[in-house]
Every structure is written in structure tokens, then in C-alpha cells.
Amino acid sequence: MKLIIASDHAGLELRRELVALLSEKGITFDDVGPTTNASVDYPDFAKNVSRAVAEGRYTHGVLVCGTGIGMSIVANKYRGVRAALCTTEFEARMARAHNDANVLCLGQRVVGLGVAWSILEAFLATPFEGGRHQKRVDKIREAESENGR
Numbered sequence: 001m002k003l004i005i006a007s008d009h010a011g012l013e014l015r016r017e018l019v020a021l022l023s024e025k026g027i028t029f030d031d032v033g034p035t036t037n038a039s040v041d042y043p044d045f046a047k048n049v050s051r052a053v054a055e056g057r058y059t060h061g062v063l064v065c066g067t068g069i070g071m072s073i074v075a076n077k078y079r080g081v082r083a084a085l086c087t088t089e090f091e092a093r094m095a096r097a098h099n100d101a102n103v104l105c106l107g108q109r110v111v112g113l114g115v116a117w118s119i120l121e122a123f124l125a126t127p128f129e130g131g132r133h134q135k136r137v138d139k140i141r142e143a144e145s146e147n148g149r
């Protein structure tokens with residue numbers, strides 16, 4: 001697993017807390033900012049992470065903004081990126097097991113640290129089930145091709 005994480009200003013605090021927990025647990029990652037809480041545009045950070053996952057430089061990405069919505073909208077524009085906005089651990093497990101999601105989006109203004117950490121842990125620990133879900137993921141790829149992504 002190769003993990004990359006970023007946020008905007010509205011997700012900065014939660015990102016910092018998650019990054020501290022990842023380090024504590026010995027999980028390696030690259031944190032690509034931002035480094036100050038100055039207001040920034042979430043698409044700029046979503047693009048960096050999504051491009052890195054789309055190009056195969058990272059296997060998993062995490063994006064945090066105020067709601068997680070803007071980040072997920074941008075991330076899902078990238079071919080090969082399956083971004084899931086999760087507010088519960090169950091959603092994170094399903095996003096991995098059924099959808100083979102490779103980018104997790106979180107909202108700092110929506111979930112607290114405890115819930116966010118349980119979501120992230122589930123996201124990182126749950127394997128894709130394959131089987132009947134594989135052909136559905138293949139159809140997502142077909143949809144990307146149809147739309148010129």
C-alpha cells in the first residue's frame with residue numbers, strides 16, 4: 001500500500017490529526033499539504049492526489065475538506081480514481097469491498113476525529129472482494145472510456 005493524503009484549509013485540522021495517528025501506528029504515507037490554514041481551493045489539492053493515484057504512483061488517497069463533497073467531485077473526474085465520500089465505517093468497508101474505492105474523502109465539518117479514524121482504518125484494512133463486484137468495477141471503467149476520461 002502506498003498512501004497519499006491532502007486537505008484544504010477546512011480539512012487541515014482533521015488531516016493533521018489523522019496523519020499523527022497514522023504515524024503513531026507506523027503506517028507510512030505522503031502528506032502533500034497544505035501546510036498553513038490560509039484559505040485555499042480544494043480542487044488544487046484534490047487534483048494532486050487524484051493524479052498521483054490515477055498514474056499509479058500511489059494505491060490509496062485520502063482527501064479532507066469541509067464536507068468531503070468538493071474533494072470527491074474533483075477526484076472522480078480522474079480516470080481510474082474511484083473516490084468515496086464516507087461518513088461511517090460501514091460505508092468505508094463497502095466502498096473498498098464492493099467498489100474497490102481507491103480515494104477516501106472525509107468532511108472535517110461533518111465527522112469528528114473518532115469516527116474519521118474508524119473510517120480511515122476500515123478503508124485501509126478492507127480488501128476488494130472481487131467476484132460479482134469485479135464486473136461492476138469493469139463497467140465503471142467502460143463508462144470512463146465512453147465519456148472520454
Ligand SMILES: O=C[C@H](O)[C@H](O)[C@H](O)COP(=O)(O)O
Pocket residue numbers: 008010011039042065066067068069070071
Ligand atoms: O466541498 C467543499 C469543501 O467543503 C470546502 O472545504 C468548503 O467549501 C470551504 O469553505 P470555506 O471557504 O467557507 O472555508
